[in-house]
Amino acid sequence: MSATKSLSGWGRYPVLDCRTAEPPSTAEAARPHPERLGVARGNGRSYGDSSLAAAGTVLTKHLDRLLAFDPATGQLTCEAGTLLADVVATFVPRGWFPPVTPGTKWVSVGGMIAADVHGKNHHGTGSFCEHVVWLDLALGDGNVLRCSRTEHAELFAATCGGMGLTGIILAAAFTMIPVATARIAQTIERAANLDAALALFEAGRHWTYSVAWVDCLANGADLGRSVVFFGEHATQEQLPAAERATPLRQPVRGARRVPFDFPAMALNRFSVRAFNTLYYQRQRPGSALVDIDPYFYPLDALLDWNRIYGKPGFVQYQCVLPFATSREGLRALLAAAAADGSASFLAVLKLMGRPSFGLMSFPMEGYTLTLDFPVTPPTMRLLERFDAIVREGGGRIYLAKDARMGAEMLAGYPGLAEFRAVRQRYGLDQRFRSAQSDRLGL
Amino acid sequence: MSVHAAGPVLVLGARSDIARAIARRYAKAGRTVVLGARNAASLDADRADLELRYGVAASAVEFDVIGDEPDRFFAGLPEVPGTVVMVAGGNGVQSISDAEDAAAELVMQTNYLGPARVLLAAARVMQARGGCIIGVSSVAGERGRKANYVYGSAKAGFTAFLSGLRARLNGKVRVITVKPGYVATRATADMRLPPPLTAQPEEVARAVFDAEAKGRDVIYVRPVWWLIMLVIRAIPERVFKRLSI
Numbered sequence: 001m002s003a004t005k006s007l008s009g010w011g012r013y014p015v016l017d018c019r020t021a022e023p024p025s026t027a028e029a030a031r032p033h034p035e036r037l038g039v040a041r042g043n044g045r046s047y048g049d050s051s052l053a054a055a056g057t058v059l060t061k062h063l064d065r066l067l068a069f070d071p072a073t074g075q076l077t078c079e080a081g082t083l084l085a086d087v088v089a090t091f092v093p094r095g096w097f098p099p100v101t102p103g104t105k106w107v108s109v110g111g112m113i114a115a116d117v118h119g120k121n122h123h124g125t126g127s128f129c130e131h132v133v134w135l136d137l138a139l140g141d142g143n144v145l146r147c148s149r150t151e152h153a154e155l156f157a158a159t160c161g162g163m164g165l166t167g168i169i170l171a172a173a174f175t176m177i178p179v180a181t182a183r184i185a186q187t188i189e190r191a192a193n194l195d196a197a198l199a200l201f202e203a204g205r206h207w208t209y210s211v212a213w214v215d216c217l218a219n220g221a222d223l224g225r226s227v228v229f230f231g232e233h234a235t236q237e238q239l240p241a242a243e244r245a246t247p248l249r250q251p252v253r254g255a256r257r258v259p260f261d262f263p264a265m266a267l268n269r270f271s272v273r274a275f276n277t278l279y280y281q282r283q284r285p286g287s288a289l290v291d292i293d294p295y296f297y298p299l300d301a302l303l304d305w306n307r308i309y310g311k312p313g314f315v316q317y318q319c320v321l322p323f324a325t326s327r328e329g330l331r332a333l334l335a336a337a338a339a340d341g342s343a344s345f346l347a348v349l350k351l352m353g354r355p356s357f358g359l360m361s362f363p364m365e366g367y368t369l370t371l372d373f374p375v376t377p378p379t380m381r382l383l384e385r386f387d388a389i390v391r392e393g394g395g396r397i398y399l400a401k402d403a404r405m406g407a408e409m410l411a412g413y414p415g416l417a418e419f420r421a422v423r424q425r426y427g428l429d430q431r432f433r434s435a436q437s438d439r440l441g442l
Numbered sequence: 443m444s445v446h447a448a449g450p451v452l453v454l455g456a457r458s459d460i461a462r463a464i465a466r467r468y469a470k471a472g473r474t475v476v477l478g479a480r481n482a483a484s485l486d487a488d489r490a491d492l493e494l495r496y497g498v499a500a501s502a503v504e505f506d507v508i509g510d511e512p513d514r515f516f517a518g519l520p521e522v523p524g525t526v527v528m529v530a531g532g533n534g535v536q537s538i539s540d541a542e543d544a545a546a547e548l549v550m551q552t553n554y555l556g557p558a559r560v561l562l563a564a565a566r567v568m569q570a571r572g573g574c575i576i577g578v579s580s581v582a583g584e585r586g587r588k589a590n591y592v593y594g595s596a597k598a599g600f601t602a603f604l605s606g607l608r609a610r611l612n613g614k615v616r617v618i619t620v621k622p623g624y625v626a627t628r629a630t631a632d633m634r635l636p637p638p639l640t641a642q643p644e645e646v647a648r649a650v651f652d653a654e655a656k657g658r659d660v661i662y663v664r665p666v667w668w669l670i671m672l673v674i675r676a677i678p679e680r681v682f683k684r685l686s687i
Contacts, residue, residue: 003632022628024457025484062459062628065491079487090495 007057010306011047013313013375013403016435018057026063026079026170030138039164039434042081042108046115047316048403049435050163058168060110066090067171074176075133080110080169087176092292093248096176097233099131103348105297110169115400116161116361118368120209120231120296123201123353127363128174129160130356135172140431144170149357157415158422161358163399165432165442166423181247183234184209184295187287194224194331198367201228201351208232209295215277216347216371219338223331226349227283234289251291258307312375317383318398320352320368325393330369332389337371342379344371359415359422362398370401380404399436407440446654447573447616449524450474454505454560456485459627460578461529463647468525469496471651476523478505507531507556508548512563525654526564527576528557531597533629539592546592553596558603565607568615574654575611576618577604578646581662583621584671587687608659618653619660622646623667639666 008015021036023029036056043061044051051057060081068077074096076087085105087098102117111117116129125131134148137159147156159166187207191197197212204210209231218225236247243249299305306314321329330349337344348370355364362368373379387409390397396412397405410416420442423429436442451468453461456477469475469492477485477500485502492500505515507530516522534549561575568575582590583597601619608617624630624640641649641663649663662668677685 020631022631024459024628025487027484065487066494067487067490069494086495 005057007041007044007052008313009047009049009051009403010045011314011316011375011403012306012309012311013315014049014052014435015313016049016052016054018052018054020057020059022059022062024062026136026138029058029060029063029168029170030142030144032140032142037431037433039432039437040080040110040114040168041164042111042114043083043106045104045107045111046163046400048401049439050115050400050402051111052435053433054435060108060168063110063170068173074178075173076176077171077173078109079171080108080113080135082109083107084109084112088292089250091176092179092182092250095178095180095248097179097292098128099175099177100125100128101296103297104300106300109172109174113160113169113172114162114164115398116356116358116363117400118350118352118363120211120229120350122363123205123210123351124208126354127161127356127358127361129358129361131174132160133173133175135159136170137166138168138170139426139428140167141427154418154422155426157357158359158419161356161361161399162419163360163436163442164434165437166426166428167432179233179248180236181234181239182250182292183239183247183289184231184292185234185238185287186290186295187230188283188285189228189230190283190285191224191226191228193222194226194327194334197224197226197228197349198327198330201349201367204228204230205351210351212349213283214334214347214349214369216334216337216344217341219335223334223338224349229295231290231295238289240289250293256301257303258305260307261311262308309372309374314372314374315379315383315403316370316372316401317386318362318368318370318401319386319390319395320362320364320366320398321390321393321395322364322366325395326367329389329393329395330367333369333371333386336382336385336389340378340382342373342376342382344373347371359419360399360413361415362396362400364396366395368398402436405440410440410442446471446473447524449571449573450476450521451525451527452476452478452519452523452564453527453529454478455507455528455530456488456502456505458529458629459643460622460625460646461527462488463643464527464529464650465492465500466495467644467647467651469498469500472496472498473525474498474521475500476519477502480504480506507560508551509556512560513566515560516563516567522567522571523564523573524571525574525576526561526568527578527650528561529578530557530560531578531580531600533590533593536588536590536592549592550596553593554599554603555596557600561603561607565611565615569611572614574616574618575604575607576620576650576654577601578620578622578650579604581621581623581667581671585674585682589687605660616654616657618650618658620646620650620653620663621661621667621671622649622663623670625663639664639670 038053038056041051063079063081207230212226482502531553539546580597582594
């Protein structure tokens with residue numbers, strides 16, 4: 001059963017007509033289909049063209065079964081199309097939480113592995129794949145290999161962060177962390193500028209979670225003005241007395257939906273400046289207990305928020321710079337963004353810790369900055385200037401966000417040669433490709 | 443107040459997207475689930491998912507909707523079900539049914555003969571204790587269209603069967619007819635279905651579950667289908683036969 005669908009990533013740019021298949025089971029997904037040369041797509045939450053393949057996009061949405069859980073170790077086994085939202089909804093009430101979570105829970109476990117996602121705890125906990133015990137990988141020729149740090153380790157390292165280019169992830173086991181409550185003890189601090197923000201991150205290394213919201217239109221002495229959010233899983237004692245009996249209960253929240261594409265003019269430097277100023281003012285420094293959803297997934301409260309950028313879509317630019325160059329590099333990036341005034345609805349700064357073992361994994365020790373831009377010719381030119389800053393600083397761009405960079409930016413990935421070698425060794429370069437891998441010559 | 447039947451819910455034709463969603467909806471409510479399909483061993487992942495996700499007991503049994511001995515199938519179950527949901531069936535391809543007798547026969551068997559025999563057998567074992575029988579029929583059964591009349595006629599028979607069974611069992615075992623309309627499933631992945639008329643499998647599941655709770659007789663999953671079918675039934679045959687619907 002196959003169909004042709006017009007698909008895009010979360011940024012809605014680019015859009016590509018793709019032949020799709022939706023296997024009902026892992027057994028079906030593992031069958032060889034020589035006519036399909038493509039890539040698996042989980043919930044389509046990578047931003048650019050990573051999950052698009054014209055000849056064959058394999059939708060894993062039916063591979064959504066939870067298979068086993070061991071409360072002694074916290075190890076959860078599930079099929080790759082399982083949504084993180086389902087994991088959170090099922091296991092928080094039992095006192096378990098994903099070891100690493102990205103900024104949305106509408107991602108599949110397979111997608112989390114393929115992008116080797118990181119979260120607000122990266123500086124201490126590392127990326128998601130560091131908590132993956134094993135995964136079952138369909139090689140596209142009918143064979144399925146169980147890969148781990150000890151079995152087919154090179155394939156495991158290529159698959160973790162490999163953007164789906166090493167096969168179809170069928171199922172995986174990963175280790176969850178125990179939590180005593182469904183709430184986060186949050187502390188908010190304001191940073192008047194970039195130096196202050198970096199100092200707060202350094203001083204706050206002991207926090208499990210940390211992230212900063214940057215007002216990227218602030219310029220001059222205010223450059224890098226931000227709100228830094230620190231967090232810990234709350235203990236039972238931290239809860240108000242009335243809630244201590246049901247510490248794992250999560251409130252039921254409605255989500256709003258963006259009902260139509262905003263006109264392209266809706267986001268401009270004035271509306272975004274007003275929003276950012278308001279947001280900065282509204283986040284009062286201090287400590288409070290907050291729920292998991294607003295803390296980890298603030299944008300999930302607005303379903304289809306990608307529509308606010310209108311029909312042309314948007315690109316999310318996420319780069320990481322090593323410590324040696326991050327202060328200067330971030331300053332240059334933020335100054336370029338502020339001077340340009342292109343609306344970035346979201347600018348997020350985060351301290352990163354040790355790099356992952358994944359050959360194409362994004363994280364490295366340093367700082368990562370994320371900005372959104374509407375797709376227009378001037379912003380695309382601005383991003384080329386960004387690329388130069390990142391390249392010069394020895395940084396890299398996150399493949400899960402990328403929709404437009406040139407192949408020269410792959411120089412930021414030292415595991416690239418080994419990644420290509422593993423793909424060739426298993427014949428995977430003949431069976432798996434995406435619009436992104438074509439663009440980058442991966 | 444829930445009027446849901448006691449005892450396990452038996453989902454027949456358990457491999458389809460709609461059946462999987464129905465099984466999850468009942469399991470979420472704490473009901474024990476029994477999945478019936480051919481090659482039951484391959485339902486192990488679904489069984490594990492229901493148990494782990496919802497903390498209920500779940501099992502899988504070998505079931506063929508066009509099997510020879512429906513009474514023996516029910517006799518072999520460890521427990522008499524409280525609810526039976528018949529999801530088995532399938533569109534087939536009309537042009538193949540036009541051309542090949544065996545293909546047409548299979549569509550007729552899987553959508554009428556098989557489901558009706560199985561539910562007669564279900565009624566025989568459930569009558570003593572009561573319960574609920576739910577048949578997933580189709581709007582296609584309301585008027586024969588050239589695009590799918592073999593399937594539609596079988597569903598028409600199944601709808602009539604459910605209506606008669608409901609009257610005969612007279613509330614002792616409740617009988618619900620479900621007409622989903624378009625549903626976005628693997629089987630319809632290659633069709634361009636109008637979103638306002640197309641339900642997600644989870645929506646069908648919710649409607650089925652709620653229909654049992656509310657004691658409904660016949661439901662359309664999206665109410666707009668009631669209106670559409672009213673219009674379609676009202677078109678004079680002389681006009682209808684020329685329409686390309």
